[in-house]
Amino acid sequence: xxxxxxxxxxxxxNTSDIVVDKLIAWKVELIFSLVGDGINPIFExxxxxxxxxxxxxxxxxxxxxxxxxxxxxxxxxxxxxxxTNGPGAVHLMNGLYDAAMEGASVLAITGVxxxxxxxxxxxxxxxxxxxxxxxxxxxxxxTGPVHAQTVVDLxxxxxxxxxxxxxxxxxxxxxxxxxxxxxxxKKGGHLTGSSTFFSRVQxxxxxxxxxAAALLNNSSxxxxxxGRGALGARAEVExxxxxxxxxxxxxxxxxxxxxxxxxxxxxxxxHLGTSPSNQGLQECNTLLMLGTNMPYLxxxxxxxxxxxxxxxxxxxxxxxxxxxxVGLAGDVKATxxxxxxxxxxxxxxxxxxxxxxxxIEWKQKMAKLESDGATPIKPPFLxxxxxxxxxxxxxxxxxxxxxxxxxxxxxxxKSKQQITVCGNLASMGPGLPYAIAAQLAYxxxxxxxxxxxxxxxxxxxxxxxxxxxxxxxxxxxxKNNILAMDLWExxxxxxxxxxxxxxxxxxxxxAEACGAEGYKCTDPADLPAVLTRAFAxxxxxxxxxxxxxxxxxxxxxxxxx
Numbered sequence: 008x009x010x011x012x013x014x015x016x017x018x019x020x021n022t023s024d025i026v027v028d029k030l031i032a033w034k035v036e037l038i039f040s041l042v043g044d045g046i047n048p049i050f051e052x053x054x055x056x057x058x059x060x061x062x063x064x065x066x067x068x069x070x071x072x073x074x075x076x077x078x079x080x081x082x083x084x085x086x087x088x089x090x091t092n093g094p095g096a097v098h099l100m101n102g103l104y105d106a107a108m109e110g111a112s113v114l115a116i117t118g119v120x121x122x123x124x125x126x127x128x129x130x131x132x133x134x135x136x137x138x139x140x141x142x143x144x145x146x147x148x149x150t151g152p153v154h155a156q157t158v159v160d161l162x163x164x165x166x167x168x169x170x171x172x173x174x175x176x177x178x179x180x181x182x183x184x185x186x187x188x189x190x191x192x193k194k195g196g197h198l199t200g201s202s203t204f205f206s207r208v209q210x211x212x213x214x215x216x217x218x219a220a221a222l223l224n225n226s227s228x229x230x231x232x233x234g235r236g237a238l239g240a241r242a243e244v245e246x247x248x249x250x251x252x253x254x255x256x257x258x259x260x261x262x263x264x265x266x267x268x269x270x271x272x273x274x275x276x277x278h279l280g281t282s283p284s285n286q287g288l289q290e291c292n293t294l295l296m297l298g299t300n301m302p303y304l305x306x307x308x309x310x311x312x313x314x315x316x317x318x319x320x321x322x323x324x325x326x327x328x329x330x331x332x333v334g335l336a337g338d339v340k341a342t343x344x345x346x347x348x349x350x351x352x353x354x355x356x357x358x359x360x361x362x363x364x365x366x367i368e369w370k371q372k373m374a375k376l377e378s379d380g381a382t383p384i385k386p387p388f389l390x391x392x393x394x395x396x397x398x399x400x401x402x403x404x405x406x407x408x409x410x411x412x413x414x415x416x417x418x419x420x421k422s423k424q425q426i427t428v429c430g431n432l433a434s435m436g437p438g439l440p441y442a443i444a445a446q447l448a449y450x451x452x453x454x455x456x457x458x459x460x461x462x463x464x465x466x467x468x469x470x471x472x473x474x475x476x477x478x479x480x481x482x483x484x485x486k487n488n489i490l491a492m493d494l495w496e497x498x499x500x501x502x503x504x505x506x507x508x509x510x511x512x513x514x515x516x517x518a519e520a521c522g523a524e525g526y527k528c529t530d531p532a533d534l535p536a537v538l539t540r541a542f543a544x545x546x547x548x549x550x551x552x553x554x555x556x557x558x559x560x561x562x563x564x565x566x567x568x
Contacts (some may be wrong), residue, residue, distance in 0.1 A: 018187035022152040022177060023052035025186070026116070029159035031059050032202040035087050037078065037447060039063045039071035043091025045118030045131065048182035063447065063476065066468035068095050070440040072102020072115065073429075073466075077441035079111035080427050081402060082448050085167055086111065092118035092179070093131025100138065101434055103172055107142035108431035109235065109260070110321070112170040114162055115139075119148070122178040139174045146174040151181055151189040160200035168207045209320060210345050211335040219316050219333045220349035223293065226314070228358045229253040230291035232276065235260035235430070236298015236319060240340035244297065245271060247343055251295075252353045254362035256284035258301040259415055260430040266422040273362050274369070277303035279415040282563040283365035291358070296331075298339040300324055300431065318342050375568035377417060380531040383555040386410060386485060388531055390417035393455070393483060396538050399423055401453040402445040406438030408459035409491035412560035418457075436465035439482060443469060446478040453542070456482045461490045461509060467517060473547040474522040481541055482549045484514050487556035495559055518549035529553045 014032065016025055026049065030038070038060060042050055053062050065071045068090045075086035086106070090099040096117035106113035117135045119125065125132070139146050145165035147158050158175065166173035191197060223229065229251045237244055241264060248255050248271040256276040257264055265272040274281040276288065288294070288308050296317040301307075307329045315331035317324075318339050325334035335342055377391035390413050397403070400423040405414050407429055420426065427441045442456035463484050473480050490507040497504060515525025524546050528537045534552065541548040559565075 016152070016156070016186055018185065020152065020186050021048065021052075021182065022149060022155050022184050023048040023182045024055075025152050025155045026149070026159055026175075026177070027052040027056055027060065029155070029163070029200075029202065030087060031056065033085060033160075033163045033204075035060060035085055037061050037063055038087045038089055039065060039074040039444075040089035041065050041068050041071060041091070041095065043095045043118065045092035045095065045120070045179050046089055046116075046182070048179065049089060049116070049118075049177070063472070065472050067466055068098030069101050069436065070466050070469045070472070072099040072113075073105060073437040073440035074102075074444040075113045075115070076102050076106035076109075076111045077404065077427050077437065077444035078448055079106060079113050080109065081425055081441075081445050084112070085163060086113045086444075087116070088113065089116045090118070092120055093133050096133055096135045097138070101432075102437070102440075103139065103174075104142060105429050105432045105434060105437065107172040110170050111172075112166040114166050114173045114175070116175050116177065118182075119176045119178040121180040125178070135174065135176050139172070142172055143174045144169040144171040147176070149175055149177045149181060151184050152186040153189045153191055153195070157198050157200040160202055163202070164204055167204060208341050209337045210341045211337045215333070215335055216342075216346050216349060219335055220346060222314060222316060222333055223251060223295065224351045226293035227353070227355055228291045229293045229295060230287045230308075231255040231295045231297060232258065232288070232299055232301060233261045233264050233297040234258040234299025234301060237261055237264050237339045238298075240297070240343055241265060243340055243343035243347065245269070246347055247350065248359075250347070250350045250352050252356040252359040253295070254283070254287050254359055256280065256287060258299045258430075259428060261299060262415065263420055263424060263426045267419045270363060271359070273366055275415050277301060277306050278562045279412050280306075280563055281366075281369050281416070282566075283362050283369050285563055286365060287358075287362050294329065296329065297343075301328060302431070304328065372566070372568040373417060376566075382529070382531060383553050384528070384531045384534065386413035386554050386558050387417045389483070389485065389534065389552055389554060390414050390457075392534050392538060393457070394418045396535070396542055397455055398453040401455055402427070402442075402449060404428070404438050404441035404445060404454070404456045406456070406458040406462035407433050407435045408462055408485075409495070409558075409560040410457060410459045410485040412492075413485075413558075414457045435459075435462035438462060439466055439469050439473075442480040442482065443473055443476075443478055446473075446480050447476070454478075454480045456480060458482060458484055459491070460484055460486045460488065460512070460514070463514065464509075464512065467514070470518055470521040470523050470547060470549065478547055479545050480547050482547075484549060484551045485554045486514065486551050487554050489556050491556060491558075492560060494556075514549050514551040518547070523547040523549060526550045527553075
């Protein structure tokens with residue numbers, strides 16, 4: 008819950024002053040942006056309040072949006088980004104789609120050309136309301152300081168309660184309008200909004216819980232598939248798995264739900280997952296989905312022999328990936344708390360025991376892959392070394408590419424570690440911005456980014472941002488000078504390698520040019536020492552590791568040790 012007494016604004020306050028004061032009332036601590044003349048009045052308001060809200064200036068607006076999204080994902084709080092009109096606002100879009108597609112609570116504020124020039128094809132005029140129409144849970148043009156007193160609250164509340172993306176657009180001249188120059192309409196009364204907020208925790212009706220319990224109590228071979236929506240329900244998921252004798256497969260966004268040494272989990276699922284997870288999904292006769300939108304449809308069980316139950320706080324996702332007998336719209340943690348007393352203890356543990364035996368064999372296979380110290384460095388070897396050396400409460404940001412498969416599969420997640428990944432949009436580029444956002448959110452924690460050379464190149468200028476704010480992030484680059492995932496995807500359709508080769512870049516020198524530390528490793532024997540040295544540094548570091556470009560990011564069923 009957030010609560011704040013409504014502020015009485017002075018007649019000399021302008022729209023920008025009110026917008027920023029409202030953000031402060033909503034306990035916003037950081038705002039990510041790149042300056043532009045279309046938002047200079049807001050920057051002035053931020054400058055005057057720099058002791059209450061911190062401006063993080065970036066090198067590219069796309070990074071600002073990814074940072075806001077990453078901040079929201081790893082903290083559960085409101086992430087805020089700001090972009091100037093035209094190209095600045097357009098640059099935000101990739102990160103805003105990331106937030107929208109994963110239900111991250113983000114508020115984007117965009118500048119607009121002066122109000123009397125709208126619709127005249129003026130320089131840098133872009134209709135951001137139209138651009139974001141399909142994905143924003145709330146999107147509004149602010150007409151003046153009176154209007155701002157209400158709609159900023161509505162935008163913040165909308166982003167947090169849905170959760171998702173909210174958007175406010177403000178013309179540059181409107182940003183400077185004084186409260187004394189504006190007035191309420193006759194119908195507007197004296198509405199000024201409120202930053203009072205109660206988190207929405209939805210629990211299904213008792214008769215719906217009884218239906219789910221009856222189906223589970225009369226089922227054997229139950230498989231649990233859990234995603235990002237279950238991350239806050241570790242204790243409840245473990246208790247349920249124990250009662251049902253049910254293995255828990257984790258979608259990528261839910262990898263941090265259970266530590267990988269938990270006796271209940273079979274690890275990841277889908278193309279990035281494990282054989283025991285995928286085998287369990289095919290063999291179960293009841294599938295319980297918890298806060299997941301896992302997209303790999305071919306890995307779900309056949310509907311004709313498996314009944315589905317789904318718990319999700321978004322009712323529109325129920326039945327989206329798999330047909331269900333019972334769909335419960337509600338918060339996963341609260342719903343499981345209400346459901347658990349209705350669940351009977353299952354004495355038959357054979358399905359869970361089979362999964363556990365398969366996991367022993369799977370881990371033995373993974374250990375063989377991870378012990379391969381050949382040159383060039385094998386990605387499983389790299390990930391396993393990182394996994395051994397990072398701290399027990401590290402935050403790991405993962406970019407998108409072939410390295411995502413290796414990291415998802417070979418990083419042994421521990422109970423206090425967190426992961427941020429661009430799972431639904433699957434965009435290249437967010438790994439570095441995510442790590443910066445995580446380090447700002449958790450100054451005392453170790454923040455690691457696992458990135459490919461293709462994705463890192465897209466926003467590598469943000470290493471200067473890490474240096475500017477003295478953020479000791481560690482960026483591990485899988486350097487193979489190709490877009491490796493695309494190589495395998497081209498071959499999968501019978502095509503030839505084309506357009507995927509990358510000009511080699513000396514990333515260590517790039518890091519040094521930005522003021523960070525740069526490391527290189529080509530010999531697997533040197534890798535532990537290089538990582539240990541970099542991880543011990545209190546400065547931002549890039550660790551460039553030459554990896555085998557032909558290491559296939561294979562699906563579990565194609566893996567050979």
